[in-house]
Amino acid sequence: MSLKPSRRSFLRRATILAGGAFSAQSIFNQTYGSVFDDLAAKYSGIAPADLAYDEDYWSVIQQGYTASSAPVLNLNNGGVSPSPLVVQQAVERYGQLSNQGPSYYMWKILDQGREPLREKLALLGGADPEEIAINRNATEALNSIIFGLDLNRGDEVIGCYFDYGNMMHAWHQRAKREGIVYKQLSFDFPIEDDDMIVQAYREAITEKTKIIHVTHVINWIGQIMPVKKICQMAHERGIEVIVDGAHSFGLLDFKIPELEGDYFGTSLHKYLSAPIGSGMLWIKKEKISKVWPLLSNGDPQSGNIRKFESIGTRSFPIEQGIGEALNFHNAIGAKRKEERVRYLKNYWAEKALEIPGVKLHASLKAPYSCAIAGVSVAGMSPKELENSLMSRFQIHTVAIPYRNLDCVRVSPHIYTSLSDLDRFVKALSILAAENANFDMGGKGA
Known part of the structure; x- marks a missing residue:
């Protein structure tokens, strides 16, 4: 029996796909519909600021991102954020559909979305x-x-x-x-x-x-x-x-x-x-x-x-x-997302403030800061800090040596775990201690 789909079955499948991200056949609905329904029922009535601390809730969200298990810890989401798996799948699926007959499927079907x-x-x-x-x-x-x-x-x-x-x-x-x-x-x-x-x-x-x-x-x-x-x-x-x-x-x-x-x-x-x-x-x-x-x-x-x-x-x-990204975002809720990312930023930033030689370049107050913060280590240029975090600890940030700013930018996202941020804070502690010893004549010992 041939495994190649018939023309009729393929066209039927294309019609379903063309229903798009906002149809009952969306990849999000197929993958996470019941999961998010259960979350909505379980956490109904909990204020976003309180839910920001609930690791059980956010662990489910984290699993939707392949980046949550990547070997490199991405703390430069302010540059480009990774997409949830359902978004990646949508781009791949519709890319495959387009390539069956680009001018037809793109302009006659997908353009309707x-x-x-x-x-x-x-x-x-x-x-x-x-x-x-x-x-x-x-x-x-x-x-x-x-x-x-x-x-x-x-x-x-x-x-x-x-x-x-x-x-x-x-x-x-x-x-x-x-x-x-x-x-x-x-x-x-x-x-x-x-x-x-x-x-x-x-x-x-x-x-x-x-x-x-x-x-x-x-x-x-x-x-x-x-x-x-x-x-x-x-x-x-x-x-x-x-x-x-x-x-x-x-x-x-x-x-x-x-x-x-x-x-x-x-x-x-x-x-x-x-x-x-x-x-x-x-x-x-x-x-x-x-x-x-x-x-x-x-x-x-x-x-x-x-x-x-x-x-x-x-x-x-x-x-x-x-x-599909909108589906994922809306299932969480804008206010919940804002409160969680602000909590993650403050989580690592408050710990970093306790490390001798580490300086924070951001406010901890909600009206003035949310996801992004700058941090510097005494004795290290921004580029040195960025390179050390990556080469030694596999943590990706970005150097900001600009005007009166000398820091690296750190920006977690909702897929970032507390253990990820603990890993980052530990790296800062090690680098700050090494540079303090160097400044005192210890030559990094």
Whole structure:
């Protein structure tokens, strides 16, 4: 008997698959539907802040990530987060389907999944689906806005030196090419005073200021910026605000319109754990028509958010994977996720503070920090610390030798266990002790 599927059975299977991540046949429903139903019943009524400490609950979540058992401990989830297994399976499954006949399965079947995905992303973000465009990352989303807004020579844009590098590069390019004025503020983070930050932006404003660019969660060391207060202050002066939400969407429990910004961009492959190379753009509906798309479109001044999706052939399997990531995220709950990741950050950070020679570069207070923190060891450069953690302890972090920051960035995720963080703290203790001995003339003994 031939094991090769018949044309009829394959087409029937393709039709089921095309139901997508939001159908009863989703990979998440097939794999975890009953598991999460049982969790929901067992932990109903428990406050997210209390559930953050329940290792039995989170051990189930951890098992959904293949990264939870990887030999290398990944503490750079602020760069790119690994996806749960169901997301990986979705990308693989729909990739295989596409390759049975790419132009047919991609454009005729899988393309039908984009509008349901737009609706689910909008629901998570508390936005109108007609304000949501799906793209590849925060850089693409925010560059669409930065290069899409009409500005004249001499118009001013205010940002800060701790915005993401690609965003700063984009503004510098506009300044160099078109003569706009790009002003950047400097801060000594961590800061536990919203008014101090807002006042810095306020004092930088002149009659020529048109745009403020603000990062919701500073990628370098995790400072949560008072975005809503900055937006309110800016709008009182007729200034628009672009919000970089690369590190906040899928991590913090908020709705995009509540920030009161005009434009918002994010990467979905960070704390939402969507496939690598996925992002989202939000523009307030009445402002869509004034923003030119980054890539050409037949009607570039239309009010249709889809004009920002004219990128040619794109990855439909990745879009299906985003849907499965949303299923996984929503089954946990945004507030539960935020509280757990903040607890993990504080768990290791509080222990690290007790180690002589170790310095923390982040706040421990909830309004100012969640997942990301910087840490340094006396006597070691950031790169030396990063390399030692990896080569000796198989712990992946990233060095931040930037301006007045000299640290490594540490960012756990919901699949990170307490034993993982104990391993990291032990490594810090060993390195701090060795360098203390070296400084005292012990030559590392």
